[in-house]
Amino acid sequence: MDITKILDPLNDVQRKAVTAPSQAMLVLAGAGSGKTRVLVHRIAWQIQVENLSPHSILAVTFTNKAAKEMRCRIEALLEIPAHSTSAPSGMWIGTFHGIAHRLLRRHANQAKLPETFQVMDTSDQLRVIKRLLDTLGLDETAWPPRQVQWHINAQKDEGIRARHTVETADGYQRQMLAIYQAYEKLCDQTGLVDFAELLLRAHELLRDNPDVLSFYQQRFRQVHVDEFQDTNTIQYAWLRLLTRDNGNLFVVGDDDQSIYGWRGAKIENIYNFQRHYPNHQVIKLEQNYRSTGNILKAANHIISVNEGRMGKELWTDSGEGELLSLYAAFNEQDEAYFVVERIRAWINKQGSHNDIAILYRSNAQSRQFEEKLMIAGIPYRVYGGLRFFDRVEIKNALAYLRLISNHDDDSSFERIINTPTRGIGAKTIDDIRYIARDQTISLWKAAIVLVNQRNLSARASNALTGFLQLVKQLTEQAQDLELYEKVQLIVEKTKLIEFYQHAKMDKGEEKVENLEELVNAAKLFEFDIENEENLGELDMFLAHAALESGDMQGDDFEDCVQLMTLHSAKGLEFKLVFLVGMEEGLFPSQQSVDDAGRLEEERRLCYVGVTRAMQCVYFSYAESRRLYGRETYPRPSRFLREIPAECMQEVRIRSHINRPVTTIAPKKIPLQTTGQYKQGQKVSHEKFGKGIILQIEGEGAQERVQINFTTPVDGGKTSGVKWLMLAYAKLDAL
């Protein structure tokens, strides 16, 4: 047995946490202090040294990425051969939602769910709510669907069912309650489960079924939780139930990095933990292995302004490093130019685009930077876009698959009844809805009833019959096929490809590619044997699509500058970090400045941002910024003043950045189009291939465009950046 492999890479405090006897443990792990390492080594320790069966291990995370990483690192440490997916090791490592889902599949009966229940994602849920409001005859402007959705989810996150709510005189509350009730009923009828419901249901399953509870209490001798500060009420309640008999709950978190309070996360869970588990031990990891001394000094000062912390101060034994820099930009354009210029300098000196991140408070801020990076020809990647499984074309294809799996899935039925368009109009759909509501049957059954009634117009009847037959036929044909063949069948036979190919809508080509990619994804989808219990491969795949929607585009190893929000930067690290838009009203955001609690969360966000950096931090703010079409003159962020002056240097403007004299309007560089082409537009040229328009200059016959050609041509190389006269170049818009 090789204990050294587990213990040697650890410092004293980490080792103490890893080797502590079984009990409740709270590890307060500062940024970059080896939090995941402790978790991974702790589990390895328990298995290898304490001879605990992997079967007895439960580890919970928030994201699939984190779960995957943890599993890989544990298996590497234990030298379990790679590629032996989850099954052989027997450990349950997953997200709260993933594990709740697994429990509900295994005990669908006791959870009072149909065995074929389907998981819906956020957009599915919104559709269901919209439809519900419609049936209830409520006006969408008075009852905005998003707000209703938010309300319902917030209730569920707190563990509150509609029936628990106390009657109030407040009309608004009462209506919301009625909607919540109706929503619960609808979900029960159609066998649909939203994300919050997964957690709530899993909690109720354990709470109300002592046999199930004691089974899992005995199975999971050790329960581990990552990012504990992000748990919400119901997640923590669930953890408490599971660990009630032995108290072996090992949680790792950082109160200073709690940035999800707005979606129900409760820092209080950390304080409550200490009350609920009186025999717990607290260990603080404060040695940071990521950042320079100056960066940590700045971060510590910022976070120290907050009240009511658990108290922690990061230190490092590596040197001071460079000073942090601050740039006061004239406006947001200037800010972007500055950042690009610095990126260039970094690349020229030492290298990789991957080292660099531009972090901002809100997604809208990415635009300026994308534009300037594009012009500069610097490769970049924006995080937080549409996920693969969230795309319309994919959702449509999945809806067909779901309908095949369960004809009574109303939400899928409605989604695709007229996609691709097959002549079934709003009128016919209304009729189907009416019958369904009237006889309390599914839309599918109602559609059959409607056809049989024979009082439809010939055209509508034909169209509807055609649709019903298509689905029936697909169901039969799919019967004995492999998963990917089923997907292929759907994609081909439903004419979705033709639909998107034909439509000249933007990104049609991309949509077709995505559908093809979906078939591929099905091929790659590895069937998790441990989960098999009640479920077919297709249903597994559908659940996977809902629960792991982001996983496909996850790791691109292209060498790119990374653009993302501060929130999505949590857990990552970069050598060079730009924290842009450091302005009052932007960061901290306007909505949080009046509320002490929310302001502290913004400050923690700033702390998270600074601690992402390993070597270098640049702050920037704009003295004037166009916001929602209005010119604003924000003040620098208060967080900048919370950084000690001795770790900061102010960067002065370079000569080439024009600072217009105040009375003269800023000179506009002629970037406007005179007609058909726009900056950023994709075009193709018969000789140079496809590319993107970087700049447009001149007028009339003199008009010329600069294009960055990105597709390889005959020689196998890309044509690169070229200036072309519009009058001569044969360009096609894409």
Next chain:
DNA sequence: GATTTAGACATTTTT
């Protein structure tokens, strides 16, 4: 049934 136009709206996000 597709295209156009008007209007709302605009932190942060994973599952």
Next chain:
DNA sequence: TGTCTAAATC
């Protein structure tokens, strides 16, 4: 100001 969605129109 720009984007996205929903309704209006041909």
